[in-house]
Amino acid sequence: MAHAPAADQRFILDHIVDFAGLAGTDRFRDATPDVTAAILTEAARLCDEVVAPVNRDGDLHPARLENGVLRSSPGFDRAYRGIAEGGWVGVSAAVEYGGMGLPHTLATCVNEMLAGACLSLQLKPLLSQGQIEALEHHASDDLKALYLPKLISGEWSGTMNLTEPQAGSDVGALRCRAEPDGDGTYRVTGQKIFITWGDSDLVPNVCHLVLARLPDAAPGTKGISLFLVPKFLPDEGGNPGVANSLRVVSLEHKLGIHGSPTCVMEFQGAKGWLVDAPGKGMAAMFTMMNNARLGVGMQGVGVAEAALQKAVAFAAERVQGKTPDGSPGIIGHADVRRMLAEARAEVFSARVIGLACARAIDMATATGDGDCRARAALLTPIAKAYGTDIGIRVADLGVQVHGGMGFIEETGAAQYLRDARITAIYEGTNGIQAMDLVGRKLADGGEAALRLIAEIESDAAEARAHLPDLAGEVWQSAENLREATEALLAMDLNDRFAGAVPYLHGFALVLGGHAHLRAALADAARLPLARVMIRRLLPGHAPLLAVAREGASGLYDVGPELLGA
Known part of the structure; x- marks a missing residue:
């Protein structure tokens, strides 16, 4: 990866997800602007200079088992020491056991950078972080005292x-x-x-x-x-x-x-x-899994970022024919520009959704507020499924932009696609995430979902004075989402499950449109990207929500014989 996306993360924290409000709580008062800047800057340096250089070695020289002894890929020892010795395993862990005690939102930023630098290695601290959280919430004091300091320091792993x-x-x-x-x-x-x-x-x-x-x-x-x-x-x-x-x-x-x-x-x-x-094993394990589900969603975002940067660099250098705008590389061709622009818009959307989820988790921790807890629960399956689907889609686009060279392993473009593919499967498949969204997360009568949709409509209504065309499209998409949500609430559970995946993706597109609208309001330079999201990608929410409202109608008419059994 050319560079970790610290600047984009900082923009989102400052202008989209209200990190200042989180830092204003007693629980996270140490997360000052200076501390936040230092965390993001140093994590980016670690990823760019220490972790990213071992990514290719991990792919070419896999971990192996020799006479019962596991041997890691070349360079992983040095890179892992950099992660552990820098304290990056324990960014959000309890101070009393050696952690930094900072918001999970900042840990999420760091984890995304690490995933983009080397997903194979990032998995190790991510699993430790999940275990740390499970032990903090559920273990005895004796187990905490013995294991947490060693897990948080990275001396041991989980x-x-x-x-x-x-x-x-x-x-x-x-x-x-x-x-x-x-x-x-x-x-x-x-x-x-x-x-x-x-x-x-x-x-x-x-x-x-x-x-x-x-x-x-x-x-x-x-x-x-x-x-x-x-x-x-x-x-x-x-x-x-x-x-x-x-x-x-x-x-x-x-x-x-x-x-x-x-x-x-x-x-x-x-x-x-x-x-x-x-x-009580499942309750304790779900503490770990919920942490991991957001983390996996951000793995998708991290890999997407890395794949996109590689594709942009290739498109700027690869010369094929005369371009309409005079660009020397294929980046000047309309279809290549479309692929890259849409990919950049969706990476931003997925990053915002993940950080909004992390911020809600932190606010629930800091205040005990039930609405924040419900918001975090609602956004978790969306962040996991949408983030990982974007990781796969953008990595696939990266191969496409490279053309034939993308299919050649030496360029490294294919590795991102191969690495990203697992993220839609582990920690609960994306289909299960969607079923969770329309099942458990709408079990409150849709209260949490409808509250979020109302906030989007309110923001869009206020934005009409500044960006009337884009704001109007975001407002209408939120209204369509509200109607689809109410329709799902009237269905039985299996009908909801049948339309769960398109509903989740429709929901994510609406959230993405809202995120880009807010970004354009905060910085006019982001207006072209907002137009790509809202004019070219957001319209896709309507057919998705239409399919979601179909329920299971007709699905079971397609019997095994028609499926080729």
Whole structure:
């Protein structure tokens, strides 16, 4: 990536998501403009100078397993030390355990930059951050005191062990078991798959959060508990001691993110400690997963940013025919300019949605306000699904802009597409995110969604005095979204699910139009990009919402024989 998008992030914090209001709370009063500028500047420098240079090595020289020992990609040790020693794992972690205690919004900015620099490596601190948050909220004081300082410093790293061969999206089907050991600990036995950074030679200890069932557990998700299972059992001094009874069975061979080891883990009576109460595993794990879902959405944005910068640089240099505006490169051709302009508009939209979600999380933390909590919950599936879909789409456009050279691995354009593809799948597929949006997130009668839509309409109405044409289109899109939301609320759940994905994307386009309208009001130089978003992309919300209102009508008439079964 040519450069981390710190300037764009700062603009969004200052003019779109009201970061100043967040910094005005007692909880986050240390997030002053000077501190914010320093965080963004230094994180950008780390990403540009230390992390981005190892991205290609991670792709060409994947993590490997040698005689049971995991070997990381070249350069990852140095880059990870830069992340850990700079304190970047603990940007938003509790000060009492060694964190910076800054808003999650700033951590989200840093994570996006890291993802754009090297997604394979960024996954490691992201998983640790999720574990840190889960332990902060659910672990005993003893576990916090032992594990949090080492996780926050990056000395140790964390994982999430949820998926089993028969239990993916259906978490309630998991079979991993835990039996009391008589001394307050438990013996965890079972196999987990798709475990990101399940082992590492970058840190002396890896701490696994494992979902498992106690002997008397109820069936389904209500019978799931959460256990902390370290690779090495801490000794009396809190240092890695004897090896626990667990191992990496194998590493998956993947389409992308080759530098990130995706492990099959086997626990063979491994010693673990219960986190929270028996049967509370899903609640504790969702604390981690909700953090990760926003983080994954911003991974999509980060990869999109990197892919777009690469495509723009290529288009400026690649000469093919005479261009209408006299540009020497293909960037002067109308269709190439269209691809790049639309990509830039959507990257901005997705970035705003993610940072607005992070800001709502922080405001809920700082004030305890229920409306902020509901806003964060509403925006999380949109940020995850839209951000990752944009990551894939922009990376795909990057290949297209490169033409035949984009299909040649040596240019590096294809890596962004291969790496981005997983983001729409892990931490809950984007279809599940959409179902969550129209299910749980509309379970309040649509109150949170309709409140947000009303804010967009109000802002657009005020903007008519300055940008009447664009403001009118944003207002009408919000009104269309309100009508579609009310229509979904009148449907049964399966009808909602059938239109969930187009509804989510229609919602995201409306949010993006609103974001660009506010950006153009704050800075006239951003008006051309706002026109691209509002005139060329925002109209796509209408057919999406029309499909969403169709429900499941006709879908089940397409039987297996018509599908080619």
